[in-house]
Amino acid sequence: MGRFWSLFFLLVPILGVATFVAAPMYHYWLPEDVSISGQGDVVDGLFYFILYLTGAVFIGTEVVLFWFMWKYDAATTKEPVKYSHGNHTLEIVWTIIPAGTLLFIAIYQMNAWADQTMRIPKNPGLEIEVVARQFEWRIKYPGPDGKLGTQDDIHMVNDLHIPKDKEVLMHLKSMDVLHSFFLPNLRVKQDAVPGMSIPVWYTAIKSGSYDLVCAELCGWGHYKMKGRLTVESDEDFARWLEGVRKNQEAEQ
């Protein structure tokens, strides 16, 4: 039976790798990245780097497991048991190498993290405010005076438009419970916390319409807290914003 079980365990790396190779072919994979260079591609690059690295370790260790199971099956092996309590050198080797690798990954990604969350842009192309509440996204654009938080702010619900190629700086807030602002196509996610205003920034470079998802459980209607991100040219964006503003004035 040892033969059978070793081969059964060999299926783990074979099917595991096959799944990860086949999935992208059937488009079960990372959603299209429409962000500027240095944003989404950095995340994807790191993802692939870790995927290849862990993939290699995965294949290596699982194959070794298979091989030991195959070779040291009590029913077939003729070798006597190796009466060994361990090996000091080996322990040091397999401590130092993973430690170095992990430390490398840790340091390697620090810059990307700082770019995402710590280096707040000083001159964003557009500054907006998004307030989450059960179960909608309330979006606020600066009015003609170009400032947020004034009388002429332009309000919108769930329909987030941004100009293409412009850096957007967003102040994320919540009115009631925790929410999470998730733009899969821009690789952006940030929780919204009541009582806090959290800066989030991103730049999209491809026109189109994308999903805005709530990614933090926020109540029974969490699943339907759906927004829409529209990326459009400067002119289209300006025209759309003006339209919204006029509507808003007409209502008042």
Next chain:
Amino acid sequence: MSTASIGHGHGHAHSHASGNDSWANVKKFLSSYVFSLDHKVIGIQFLFSTLLWFFVGGILALGIRWQLAWPWADMPVIGRMLFSAEGGQISPEFYTMLVSMHASVMIFFVIIPILAGAFGNFLIPLMIGADDMAFPTLNMLSYWFMWPAFISMTLSFFAHGGGPSSGWTVYPPLSSVPSAAPGSHNAQTLWLIGLTFVGVSSMMGSVNYLTTIIMMRAPGMTMFRLPLTIWGMFITAVLQAFALPVLTAAGFMQVMDRVMGTGFFIPEGLTVNGIDAGAGGGQPLLWQHLFWFYSHPAVYIMLLPAMGMVSDILACFARKPIFGYKPMVYSISGIAGLGFIVWGHHMFMSGMNPALGMTFMVSTMMIALPSAIKTFNWLGTIWGGKIQYTTPMLFSLGFLSMFIIAGLSGIFMAATPVDRFIHDTYFIVAHFHYVLFGSTALAVFGAIHFWFPKMFGRMMNEPLGKLHFFLTIIFFNGTFFTMHILGTGGFPRRLADPYHYETFKHLQTMNQFMTISAVLMVAVQVIFVFNFIYSMFWGPRCGRNPWHANGLEWSAPSPPGHGNFDVQPIVYRGPYEYGSPETDQDYYPQTQPPPAGALAVAKDHH
């Protein structure tokens, strides 16, 4: 340094004395099977309770899977009974309840108590050569304190407005403001009370385990002769003793917020659903810090004993000493130490200061290291052995194979920039199911098959055990490996209907495949249940040491009587002396005196 405890007293013994009337019989029954002070009975009580809850948790999971495969479709048969009001559909409120309660039940009523409660209780005195726990009454109470928790959480299902529905992490304000969620009235309070009782129970257990392991080891049983199972239990008890008070305090604070109108976790001027949330002045993130300060170490509470048990089983059936015993002990301790400074990795996206996120990222990366060392040592253990493919061995090898996946997928989310994308997606769900089911639950199945002869004096059926292993592994991977792919697609957790998002629409067929696998995975557990119950009564009887293992528990009768050992065990060596040249047989029990003149040989080896 170790102390014998031969003259240790038992309150239990008194009940045997009384006469023949029926009341005495009832009392005798109650004291030996219900309110027993015997650690073995308490362990088995924990085992049965947790296995029952395992079933409940599994059924809740199937509800989740049903909704994700065929959202809003009428559930066949059961749907009509459960949700006749909705015409047999799962409502979104019910779905959030399912998600919350599946996790709560599995974590607080299954994984934690099955390791520490069931195996900790049963194995610690037997494996260290003690006749019982240091505090038998406290031990009994630790089991009975689970019952208020069981009752309170069960009641919370039926509370007005539906069950608790703010996740097992109960993040405020959703959990602490009654107007935030339909089930957020009494259900959430009952849930928190239940959690507190689980905490009290664990605390009683951990104090007992620490004292017992430190004070009651048999003569000759030094700390570095302890089986790794005991090391796992010991470090787990340390983690519980130091981390649990924080959760208990936090739980009380949240109960205060809910009932007394305090505002520990509620910010100033909050209105939810148009209703003023009360006091204010608090911080929702404070809860997350306190909660994860316990619940991250809890991840290791849910893993370290399993790692220990797997080490014992691997060495026994490879017929070979464990590879690198001391590095194993140091890595368990290392995991525990680092485990206290990585909680922030659950909060990378929470709004916590990103500079803090960066430090947590570094410590999180480093906690992968002890796990890697353990994996290599397990591989080293089976290298050059004579592997016997018994059911417990297969489950332990399965643990090893699945734990590799669990450990490696953790590196993705430790990388903060990547976590920004995969956080709160199914990638995380895949990761922790590989830890909790792929690793811990497989280890538990292995441990049940391994120690069943000691618990009941009978063997479990091997072919049925292997069939159960074979089918469980297949359907487990069918259900959960694919979740990595879902997560890579950005598929979020806890959404009752993700398919109205364009990004996730095409992932439904994959979810249907996973649901079918999950249903089959639950279905094949029937084999295990049958095997367990059948073997308890009709399995072949076994002697003291059916596996030819070295541990002290195998020198006691099967099942051990009251007080465990008929002969006071004296320990001459560590528990992993398989294939030792000092003896002709391929195992060398810890209690077997060395042959005359072997002392010199033994010294060469160490």
